Amino acid sequence: MELSFTxxxxxxxxxxxxxxxxxxxxxxxxxxxxxxxxxxxxFKAMAGRGWLSMSWPRQxxxxxxxxxxxxxxxxEMARARAxxxxxxxxxxxxxxxxxxxxxxxxxxLPAIRSSELHFALGYSEPEAGSDLASxxxxxxxxxxxxxxxxxxxxxxxxxxxxxxxLLARTGEQDDRARGLSLFIVDLDAPGVSVxxxxxxxxxxxxxxxxxxxxVTADRRVGPENGAWTIMGEALADERHIQFPPGRLQRDLAExxxxxxxxxxxxxxxxxxxxxxxxxxxxxxxxxxxxxxxxMEKGQPAGVExxxxxxxxxxACQAIARALVELGGPEALLHGSRPELLYLVSTWESIGxxxxxxxxxxxxxxxxGLGAEK
Amino acid sequence: MDFELNPEQGALLDAAExxxxxxxxxxxxxxxxxxxxxxxxxxxxxxxxxxxxxxxxGFTGVALVDGMGPLEATLLTSAVARxxxxxxxxxxxxxxxxxxxxxxxxxxxxxxxxxxGPVRFAAQAVCLLxxxxxxxxxxxxxxxxxxxxxxxxxxxxxxxxxxxLAAGDIVEGVSAxxxxxxxxxxxxxxxxxCMQAALSFTIEYLKNRRQFGRSIASFQAxxxxxxxxxxxxxxxxxxxxxxxxxNAPAEAAAATATHTMEAATxxxxxxxxxxxxxxxxxxxxxxxxxxxxxxxKLELGGAGAHALSLARLRWTxxxx
Numbered sequence: 001m002e003l004s005f006t007x008x009x010x011x012x013x014x015x016x017x018x019x020x021x022x023x024x025x026x027x028x029x030x031x032x033x034x035x036x037x038x039x040x041x042x043f044k045a046m047a048g049r050g051w052l053s054m055s056w057p058r059q060x061x062x063x064x065x066x067x068x069x070x071x072x073x074x075x076e077m078a079r080a081r082a083x084x085x086x087x088x089x090x091x092x093x094x095x096x097x098x099x100x101x102x103x104x105x106x107x108x109l110p111a112i113r114s115s116e117l118h119f120a121l122g123y124s125e126p127e128a129g130s131d132l133a134s135x136x137x138x139x140x141x142x143x144x145x146x147x148x149x150x151x152x153x154x155x156x157x158x159x160x161x162x163x164x165x166l167l168a169r170t171g172e173q174d175d176r177a178r179g180l181s182l183f184i185v186d187l188d189a190p191g192v193s194v195x196x197x198x199x200x201x202x203x204x205x206x207x208x209x210x211x212x213x214x215v216t217a218d219r220r221v222g223p224e225n226g227a228w229t230i231m232g233e234a235l236a237d238e239r240h241i242q243f244p245p246g247r248l249q250r251d252l253a254e255x256x257x258x259x260x261x262x263x264x265x266x267x268x269x270x271x272x273x274x275x276x277x278x279x280x281x282x283x284x285x286x287x288x289x290x291x292x293x294x295m296e297k298g299q300p301a302g303v304e305x306x307x308x309x310x311x312x313x314x315a316c317q318a319i320a321r322a323l324v325e326l327g328g329p330e331a332l333l334h335g336s337r338p339e340l341l342y343l344v345s346t347w348e349s350i351g352x353x354x355x356x357x358x359x360x361x362x363x364x365x366x367x368g369l370g371a372e373k
Numbered sequence: 374m375d376f377e378l379n380p381e382q383g384a385l386l387d388a389a390e391x392x393x394x395x396x397x398x399x400x401x402x403x404x405x406x407x408x409x410x411x412x413x414x415x416x417x418x419x420x421x422x423x424x425x426x427x428x429x430x431g432f433t434g435v436a437l438v439d440g441m442g443p444l445e446a447t448l449l450t451s452a453v454a455r456x457x458x459x460x461x462x463x464x465x466x467x468x469x470x471x472x473x474x475x476x477x478x479x480x481x482x483x484x485x486x487x488x489x490g491p492v493r494f495a496a497q498a499v500c501l502l503x504x505x506x507x508x509x510x511x512x513x514x515x516x517x518x519x520x521x522x523x524x525x526x527x528x529x530x531x532x533x534x535x536x537x538l539a540a541g542d543i544v545e546g547v548s549a550x551x552x553x554x555x556x557x558x559x560x561x562x563x564x565x566x567c568m569q570a571a572l573s574f575t576i577e578y579l580k581n582r583r584q585f586g587r588s589i590a591s592f593q594a595x596x597x598x599x600x601x602x603x604x605x606x607x608x609x610x611x612x613x614x615x616x617x618x619x620n621a622p623a624e625a626a627a628a629t630a631t632h633t634m635e636a637a638t639x640x641x642x643x644x645x646x647x648x649x650x651x652x653x654x655x656x657x658x659x660x661x662x663x664x665x666x667x668x669x670k671l672e673l674g675g676a677g678a679h680a681l682s683l684a685r686l687r688w689t690x691x692x693x
């Protein structure tokens with residue numbers, strides 16, 4: 001058991017904090033969509049230091065650093081509220097590195113590493129949310145490639161992205177997860193249209209319609225009908241950076257500041273609640289470190305990652321709730337800190353695999369509670 | 374003891390629901406917001422047409438009709454909220470009716486000088502009832518140049534300037550505490566309506582939404598949470614009814630508001646969590662009720678303040 005980071009890693013954390021001073025007003029972590037222009041500048045600056053390709057092999061321009069380095073990077077990014085880890089340099093690049101052809105790697109990785117190219121996630125559909133394996137978007141083989149028909153939803157800032165990382169059906173509907181393939185589709189390709197879906201905080205998400213979109217065969221990543229396994233691998237590759245406790249520590253610090261600035265620092269109800277919230281944050285922090293420790297050893301961490309997501313999202317919702325309930329009536333104003341944290345945190349337990357799915361993983365895979373036949 | 378509506382109450386609610394199904398509903402709420410957002414002149418987010426219809430049909434003044442009282446006004450307040458009506462019905466039919474012995478012909482806003490922050494319908498109100506320490510003040514035809522704050526929480530709201538809050542006439546013989554108790558009841562009744570509608574809407578959606586080859590509502594983990602919500606809403610509903618039937622005694626009103634606003638937290642969280650991403654979209658009607666719950670939860674200082682007022686009253690009882 002080694003419960004600390006190395007001195008070298010702590011130095012890296014200090015370097016990150018210094019770097020992030022210039023980005024402290026960005027708020028890209030909470031508002032990645034509306035702040036995309038500035039966030040993309042930040043990503044460019046990070047790319048210049050090799051930080052977007054920190055764990056990639058050297059032959060593809062990476063720094064070949066272990067999971068702890070990436071953990072520190074995204075933990076500090078979250079604490080600074082600067083940005084969330086991009087899909088491009090994460091899931092997309094990891095999948096290309098593991099399963100792409102040499103041509104694909106040479107074509108896509110340099111542009112991803114330098115932050116020239118960004119991706120929207122094309123997994124969910126109106127009728128396939130938690131049950132992703134039932135998706136219907138269809139890629140039919142044609143001479144030179146595929147023709148894609150279907151609909152995807154819940155992309156958060158598709159207008160600013162270049163490509164769609166698309167999961168589509170290449171097998172039969174009854175094949176479920178075994179009939180899916182991954183594709184890269186240009187978002188400005190003929191037949192692709194993006195339609196905003198207004199959401200209740202005044203912002204919007206997007207639906208993406210694919211109407212007879214032609215892609216060449218070299219846009220399929222990994223084997224035909226083999227997407228499910230490789231998606232799982234890519235997800236597993238970044239479990240340690242998905243729900244960093246730095247975000248919670250920042251949320252709690254802001255809640256305490258908010259209470260103090262409104263003369264509530266001595267209110268016993270507030271103080272008691274802050275103590276409870278501190279414990280939730282600590283709980284989530286040790287879960288995150290547990291995931292990291294397993295990743296460092298190259299061991300599976302699916303159950304631990306699910307537990308971490310539950311602990312993390314419960315904590316961030318509890319902090320936001322306390323702010324709204326105890327922080328005074330300004331919580332009702334659009335753009336107030338409590339309102340923003342409340343609406344963002346409500347979404348966290350739904351996006352990226354709902355808490356129900358996560359608890360199911362803990363119960364079935366962790367506790368061995370299979371359904372009775 | 375009878376938990377059923379009597380025939381008069383049943384007829385009253387049927388008639389109100391007929392009116393509401395015609396003049397209110399989520400499509401109407403959507404339309405009001407769209408007009409308001411588009412800056413349409415005369416569109417102030419408040420449903421003046423619905424209010425007129427409720428007044429003309431005699432629903433607003435129901436508590437002052439012989440044989441009827443605050444209970445009937447409370448049942449109607451929940452009914453208006455179930456249909457997402459954006460009117461100050463509870464403030465008028467429950468609070469004004471009991472404090473003034475009359476109802477107001479137009480929007481009513483409720484405020485407390487000790488509680489800063491945005492006030493529902495402040496910019497639309499033709500009558501402000503203000504709790505100021507021990508005193509109750511009434512401000513009729515207040516200044517009309519108030520501007521609504523920017524908020525996503527379901528009602529037009531504005532911040533009242535201190536000089537306006539300090540204006541008006543003292544209502545003799547009525548204490549501000551009485552107003553606060555009636556306000557707790559009115560806010561709770563409205564929250565109950567929002568919760569009932571949010572829950573039944575969510576249950577219908579989850580029965581029809583299929584994932585993993587079955588309806589989401591068929592998962593036991595989901596059923597348990599919906600059942601929990603139902604238990605909380607039902608108790609809020611009956612606490613409201615009982616408090617109203619006794620004309621809002623202070624302790625009962627505080628207990629009702631404490632419970633109801635705690636239930637509102639659960640209802641918001643669970644209906645949204647179980648609905649998934651679609652629950653965040655404005656095309657899915659859930660937000661019409663849940664976002665308002667957030668505003669109602671914070672009125673009068675919120676659930677914590679209701680709980681403190683309850684504890685204070687219990688202590689007084691014990692010492693008295």
